Amino acid sequence: MKMNALRRWKIPALALGLPTLAAAQEAEIDSGDNAWILVCSALVLMMTGPGLALFYGGLVRKKNILSTMMQSLAMMALMTVLWALYGYSLAFAPGNDYVGGLDYLFLSGVTMDAGGPAPNLSHYTFMVFQLMFAIITPALITGAFAERMKFSGMMLFMTLWATVVYFPMAHMVWGGGFMGADGWLPCLDFAGGTVVHASSGISALVVAIYIGKRKGYPGEAMKPHNLVFAFIGACLLWVGWFGFNAGSALAADGLAAAAFVNTHFAAAAAVLSWLLAERIRDGKPSVLGGITGAVAGLVAITPASGFVTPMWALVIGFLAGFVCYWSVALVKPKFGYDDSLDAFGVHGVGGTLGAILTGAFASEAVGGTAGAIEGNMGQLVNNTVGVLLTWIFAGIATWIILKIVDAITGLRVEEQDEVQGLDITEHGEEAYQI
């Protein structure tokens, strides 16, 4: 977890009798750490573009691939500007239990020198690393409203959602808020099970229900038009996730290696359990199932990656494959909501499962805090309460934002545009000229 990694710097400083503030002011950029985290920043951006763009793009119908990819591209652009102007400040500037202050407005006080929450890194490095998380989190939500959301409505929705939900959530867990190590409900969230996946997942469900099902769903077949793209996207997500999780150690050290290993192991185990679930229930294991399983495992290990041992990472991954399969193949059709690309089914459910299991399986020797298996039931309680509060906060905030956006730009495209395809109607383009 980001704050836990930061606390590791305070302990040696205190041992030397130095006040930690002075230690931060005399901090020097560790070149290995800084290089590693810059690389991780690039890996995490790659997860959105082209990782998620291809993953989601391949899953939609041919007439909508460009508009789906456009949503990822737009987040790469929009979130960057918002983060630079005020997002980084609301997330990581000193503030209260819920949101940061305006110290870093327009990145004032943020320089290329060592500083910020991770004194071993250039402050720019920390800021830009966190930015990549702010980019992919809203991009995940787009999966829920695929093939029917207005571009203008989406841009306004995401601006409000980032401001009201993501920036505060990042602060609450990582930026010094109440769910951080020094808060009144300390939750273990190494790289974003709650901040990224649970929050975007529940928000995605709310959007899917509010905006309604695609025309023709569920009777009409809406098969992925290009599973090859989805495969490539999923592999880019898997590799990029090493930057997402291992980079959250904020240092090129053993903890980063542990997170790297845990991430990989969980993905692998989840592939197998999803394929097994398909073999049992659907008859044949599929590529779509395998790659979805991998993503589910990666989601679930995200909060746990710097807190559990590799054997527990295998367990978490294995469980995530089954649980997310159940959520997508059984729960979704039963309730009938059109979470088109399973943003809730995989990210919401997987992130929630991972958050809870982090509280259960955390090992003090790995990340500094014990979980239920080492006798600390309190951590399991905290993590569970934390993710529930996230569901409530993100869910309600999303509903309100949807009402506002609906009144200003509208959310859903006209029916004939939805039928024709958003590539043409929203963007005037056709993906394939063959």
Next chain:
Amino acid sequence: MKRIEAIIQPFKLDDVREALKGVGVDGMTIYDVRGHGRQKGHKEVYRGQEYEVDLLPKVKIEVVVASERVDETVNTIVEAARTGKIGDGKVFIFDVEAAVRIRNSETGDAAI
């Protein structure tokens, strides 16, 4: 002049083309089509959702030949395309009213 339309299994296309060449029929139009007669489709599953797919890929060959050559052409196609299993396809024969060669405006049998 008759137009012969044959809907065949895609993997039989090369055999049919070779056989037609063998009897002197060189010109043809090929379409990738989907369809079925009595052949059953197959099941696809995507993230737990099942779909019946009964539009199967086929190939349609269209050739236009002089009326005297119809029987020979049809038999050639049928023998080359047959596997003996359901899904082999069908041949249909139509009248052609006229034909014109674009290059030099020839008409009638000289145009085919």
